[in-house]
Amino acid sequence: MQINYLRLLADLRRLAKFGQVGRGVHRLSFTPEDREARHWLLQRMTEAGLDAQIDGIGNVYGQTKGVDKAVLVGSHTDSVPNGGWLDGAMGVLYGLEIARARLEAGARTDLGIDVISFADEEGTYRALAGSLSFCGHLSEADVEVATNQQGKNLREALSEAGYAGRPRVTLDPSRHVAYLEGHIEQGPRLETEGKKIGIVTGIVGIRRCHVTCTGQADHAGTTPMHLRKDAGSALIKCCHDLIQRFEQVRSPDSVWNFGHIVFEPGAGNVVPSSARVLVEFRDVSEATLDRMQAEIQAAAATANGQGGVGVQSTELIRISPAEMDANLAAMIEVAARGRGVPSLRMPSGAGHDAMVLTRHIPTAMLFIPSIGGRSHDLAEDTDAADICLGIDVLADTIRSINRKI
Numbered sequence: 001m002q003i004n005y006l007r008l009l010a011d012l013r014r015l016a017k018f019g020q021v022g023r024g025v026h027r028l029s030f031t032p033e034d035r036e037a038r039h040w041l042l043q044r045m046t047e048a049g050l051d052a053q054i055d056g057i058g059n060v061y062g063q064t065k066g067v068d069k070a071v072l073v074g075s076h077t078d079s080v081p082n083g084g085w086l087d088g089a090m091g092v093l094y095g096l097e098i099a100r101a102r103l104e105a106g107a108r109t110d111l112g113i114d115v116i117s118f119a120d121e122e123g124t125y126r127a128l129a130g131s132l133s134f135c136g137h138l139s140e141a142d143v144e145v146a147t148n149q150q151g152k153n154l155r156e157a158l159s160e161a162g163y164a165g166r167p168r169v170t171l172d173p174s175r176h177v178a179y180l181e182g183h184i185e186q187g188p189r190l191e192t193e194g195k196k197i198g199i200v201t202g203i204v205g206i207r208r209c210h211v212t213c214t215g216q217a218d219h220a221g222t223t224p225m226h227l228r229k230d231a232g233s234a235l236i237k238c239c240h241d242l243i244q245r246f247e248q249v250r251s252p253d254s255v256w257n258f259g260h261i262v263f264e265p266g267a268g269n270v271v272p273s274s275a276r277v278l279v280e281f282r283d284v285s286e287a288t289l290d291r292m293q294a295e296i297q298a299a300a301a302t303a304n305g306q307g308g309v310g311v312q313s314t315e316l317i318r319i320s321p322a323e324m325d326a327n328l329a330a331m332i333e334v335a336a337r338g339r340g341v342p343s344l345r346m347p348s349g350a351g352h353d354a355m356v357l358t359r360h361i362p363t364a365m366l367f368i369p370s371i372g373g374r375s376h377d378l379a380e381d382t383d384a385a386d387i388c389l390g391i392d393v394l395a396d397t398i399r400s401i402n403r404k405i
């Protein structure tokens with residue numbers, strides 16, 4: 001099969017017209033722009049010769065006709081507010097172009113290409129709604145409780161879009177031999193390390209904790225320092241201690257963020273009676289996440305009671321890391337080498353539909369560089385040459401899957 005790069009790039013630019021803002025797109029799930037983009041994609045899939053539909057959750061799915069087995073290729077076409085033109089869109093159009101090229105070549109293989117744009121990956125209503133639905137993890141009750149920031153319900157949005165009541169497409173493990181997702185990196189590693197292809201080893205797990213200090217409000221001018229129960233200072237010291245503890249147990253891929261801090265009552269002349277920080281940390285290894293969590297508990301236990309301040313930590317969110325398939329990752333690596341381009345094995349610090357699919361079928365992700373590491377922003381971009389390189393490596397990977405089946 002012969003990939004048509006000009007057609008791929010033209011499709012990407014056409015898709016970017018839906019909800020276009022400057023170089024980027026503002027295409028939130030189920031808005032008119034998003035629905036028009038889905039309808040356009042449906043037509044493109046049909047023209048390519050795929051059996052295409054938009055299902056009951058808004059997934060656009062194009063199946064290769066007349067085959068029993070297929071590689072599923074896709075991503076998402078919704079965006080964050082004022083997002084980039086390639087985030088998600090590229091992975092979907094990689095699938096479309098590869099499926100189209102296969103059919104044009106006369107489809108001499110029994111392994112088909114099924115293409116999917118998963119609905120609401122970015123979580124306007126419910127993050128990963130489309131892939132969760134596809135894999136059987138999104139109940140009608142989940143749809144009922146998912147709302148956007150304006151309080152509109154996902155059920156209502158689906159009704160307005162005309163998708164409600166349609167059957168939902170689902171994963172067929174006897175048909176779908178693998179899921180492949182091409183995506184922009186959304187970070188600066190490939191660019192700064194001079195690599196062209198990122199082979200995703202896994203998608204990081206995420207945990208969030210609150211560390212809360214409880215002291216006593218007093219006049220900040222009249223209360224001597226040694227008599228204060230200063231929750232604010234206690235929290236600052238505890239955070240400082242925690243940074244050093246994280247450094248001791250981190251992996252090279254670990255990241256953390258002290259994302260929000262609140263002092264109460266929050267006045268210059270009042271000793272804080274309480275203080276709370278929100279700590280988020282990510283890694284591809286559950287064991288590393290456990291170690292980091294243990295350090296938070298240890299830091300809180302050490303600080304607890306000092307200066308009359310109580311310190312405790314509470315876990316808020318725990319999302320497990322999602323490993324990618326090692327055989328597929330190796331195939332991507334070989335494909336990149338075959339094209340003579342340097343690749344890098346790396347975790348994904350952001351969530352993707354692949355993290356849902358990997359629980360069910362062999363799944364892999366391939367990254368290409370983001371210029372300046374920019375994403376979730378109108379400024380997001382990637383060199384056209386890199387976009388073309390990415391689809392070549394993905395198509396080569398599918399060729400090697402085909403040989404193994």
Ligand SMILES: [Zn+2]
Pocket residue numbers: 076087088121183
């Ligand atoms: Zn994305």
